[in-house]
Amino acid sequence: MAPPSKRPKIGASQDAPQKEEAVSWMSKCVAEFKLNPIPTxxxxxxPSSSExxxxxxxxxxxxxxQTFLEETSVDRGGDDEAVKDLLAKWHSKLRKEVLQCLGKDMCEKWLATISAKDLCWEDADELRSATFEANVWSPFAMPHAIKLQHRYHHRARSRSVEFYATWAHSLLDFAELGKVDWEELCSNCYEDEELRMDVIDTENLTRETVDGLRRFLHGTDDGEKLDRELFCNHDFMLLLFASMGTIDYETIYCGDIGYAWRPPFMDEEFCKAMVDAEVFEAAHYIQGLEDLSDVSWLDYGIREASGELGPMHNYYKHPTIKDAVGYKESL
Known part of the structure; x- marks a missing residue:
């Protein structure tokens, strides 16, 4: 009988191949997708991930x-050609947004694969409705992805408008296979199509949500560490929405996503506060007013959730019935 130190351990023959295969799959993913080591x-x-x-x-x-490559490179005509053109334009705008937010040296830290479906056109250059989807991959050696979905519909009639826009996400860690559990980030719609009042829901667009998304995708929600190694929460959220087809607070080929607050340019107290906050100089007061733009409800929501409200955002007003197009037309 072999001495105890020489005896093979029970199950050793089964464990070794499994361990080797797990390392092999991780190595394969790291090499093929150019994943970075998790920062020290x-x-x-x-936590570690399984084979x-x-x-x-x-x-x-x-x-x-592979689906993205096929949809953007194969000429099949008809609806497929429309999808190809949309994806090409979207991909180009997304890359510019990544470059603007992260700079050239950090571009590889945002990895997203986009897709679009259910396209319905109002005319050649404007979508009536569409569903934009994406998978944002962790840049690190973690088998994690955030699946994103943006559903948009806008149809104008003579005295009414059909409109809704939703943004949702699902966390994929590949521990289980099954249906995708969507969680809404935010939405806007007209419940009364003639009144056309924005009904905005940002209940889940919170700092807690942002921290959870970053912890899942990057491995931590420590703001100082993330700022040092990657990028700030505001840039993260801008890129998340850009990966859903919403860039500069407009949806690709669709445009308007609803209410935008107009700063009270004629309010002396407001203008003095902007000068004091150095948003613009007193000597360039008129030019400063011209440079200020309306604040989208989504801009405000993203900044609030990111903890990065600017001086002007402190004056933001949520929409009321008096802001509705139908209400103004009835006066």
């Missing part, structure tokens, strides 16, 4: 990236 500053906070998670992640990501 928070590596200990990130199954990495394998599912690999095939899921390959499928999504």
């Amino acid at each position: 500053a928070w590596k200990c906070e990130v 199954t998670q990495w394998k599912r992640y690999y095939y899921y990501r390959k499928e999504k990236e």
Whole structure:
């Protein structure tokens, strides 16, 4: 009989191949998708992932990236051609937004695969309705992705307008296979199509949500560490919405997403506050007013959730019935 130190451990023959396969799948993903090591500053906070998670992640990501390549490179005419043109324009705008937010040296830290479906055109250059989807991949060696969806519909009639826009997300860690559990980030709609009053819901667009998304995608929600190693919460949220087809607070090919607050340019107290906050100089007061733009409800919501409200945002007013187009037309 072999001495105790030489005896093979029970189950050792089964464990070794499994461990080797798990390392192989992780190595394959890291190499093929160019994933970065988890930063040392928070590596200990990130739980390990199983062989199954990495394998599912690999095939899921390959499928999504292959679909994107097919939809943007194959000339099939008809609706497929419309999808191709939309994705090309969206992808170009998204890359510009990434460059603007992160700079050239950090562009590889935002990885997203986009898609669009259910396109219905009002005319050649304007969508009546569409569903924009994306998968944003963790830039680190974590089999994590945030699946995103933006549904948009806008149809104008003679005395009414159909309108709704929703933005939602689902966290994918590939621990289980099954249906996607969507959680709404925010939405806007006209419940009364003739009144056309914005009914805005930002209940889930909070700092808690932002922290949860960053913790899932990047491995930590420590603001100082993330600012140092990656980018701030505001840039993160701008890119998240850009990956859903909403850039500069407009939706690709659709445009308007609803209410925007107009700063009270004729209010002396407001203008004095803007001068005191150095938003513009007193000597360039008129030019300062011309440079200020309306504040979208989504701009305010993103900044509030990111903890980055600017001086002017402190004066933001939420919409009331008096702001509704139908109400103004009835006066």
